[in-house]
Amino acid sequence: MRRVTMHALYAGPERAVAAGQTAEFADEEAARLVGGGFGVYADEARRKEPADQAADKPVEKMTVAELQAYATARGIDLGDAKTKAEVLAVVVAAVEAAREAEAEA
Known part of the structure; x- marks a missing residue:
């Protein structure tokens, strides 16, 4: 085990x-x-995490697993999103909302 x-x-x-x-x-x-x-x-030293590796890649080019890891690392709730298009839409909306909030601050 x-x-x-x-x-x-x-x-x-x-x-x-x-x-x-x-x-x-x-x-x-x-x-x-x-x-x-x-x-x-869990018992081995962690190397660069997939979410960190994916950060170097545009979200549109990420796989579903990379998008999910990206969202998890950033606290983005994917809700019921399952397909790449659905997950991508949620991630893009969250990133844009964060940018707008940052610009207003």
Whole structure:
């Protein structure tokens, strides 16, 4: 068994683990999640996080997993957004709102 800190929502047949949460998985499942970029081993030193790597990329070019990690890192609530277009729309709206609020301050 390995502990994995998730970068994206995990929904399995027995449980769900939200992005940012740490949970224990069977070795094979943990390796699949970490290998696919969906999380990192909780007991290893963290390298550059996907959300940080994605920050160098325009949001329009990010994958759904990168957008979800980006939103999680910035406290953006994605609500029911599931598709890339839906997630992207929520992220762009939140970024624009933050920029407007900053400009008014």
